[in-house]
Amino acid sequence: METEKENEIWYAMRATYRRESDAMRLLEKEKLGCFIPMQYKISVKKGKKIRALVPIIHNLVFVHARPSEVKRVKSQVTYLQYITDTRSGEKIIVPDSQMQRFIAVAGTYNDHLMYFQPDELNLSKGTKVRVTGGEFEGQEGIFLKVKGARDRRVVIEIQGVIAVAMATIHPDLIDVIE
Template sequence: MSLSEKHQWFAMRATYRRGMQIKSLLDEKGINNFIPMRYEIQLKNGRKKRELLPVISDLIFVHAAQSELQQVKYRIPYLQYMIDIRNGQKIIVPDEQMRQFIAVAGTYDEHLIFFNPDEVNLRKGTKVRIIGGDFEGYEGIFIKVKGARDRRVVISLQGIIAMAMATISPDLIEIIEEPKK
């Protein structure tokens, strides 16, 4: 890796449901990575068990320099870049956006609702900033989402995944930009 090459968050797919296996390999190599997870009730041998499972089975974010990641990919062929279909480029998530996403998704809060971005129409929402509490300074779109009684702040990562946060008190939300009519 050259000194000028910076670490970036690459959105990647771990084919054949090998996300957790790839996460272990990356952890062993000291490469920062993140898989959005949530607790789910699973039935095993007739007993209910609460397990922490990936939200999307093949999604993994990897924070590395391009050259470092290429070396890893050479040894792990089932780790693949996600490509933006609009421009054919690898999907790279900005550091600040990823930091906010990890901070919220990493709480494993059962009130978080995850979506494919095409399931929510963010254009209908209001751009907001949270001005108090644990997530002060975070920005998202305030919108009504399927599966929730009230409007929620949604954080979206570039057409990969969207996440509706737990209900936030309206007095902790500041409007940045009204929806376009």
């Protein structure tokens, strides 16, 4: 009866030893929501170029489920672990709105997206903005200069886990949020 009262929440989790695809299959079999940020990479196998969808950060899995369901699945599988905040020691739980924005951008598998570890960007230097047109219309993030890009980009962050910088967006398609 207690599981009926629980809400589904997003957990940032780790599937050790690059077993994120195994974890995803297991979670889907258990009818639990999950998301792994992926991108296309070109590799050469037997002299042929192959374009394959691979995880951006190995071992990273976002799980959308009730706490009791996650606990049950975790008890069956040793390689699925919570990612904890280094300062507080608490499990990292991602707000639904933040996760929806992240999935809307990272789920496009756009080749021009750039990914960063949280400590690589100083988001306090940026401006909070909303994209008003194009592929990422309606998304909100922080507009700032990121390393490896000539121009400023809109960044969406999952606090303490990962940040994604969108492809270059023309300044006319960006509104500042007060």
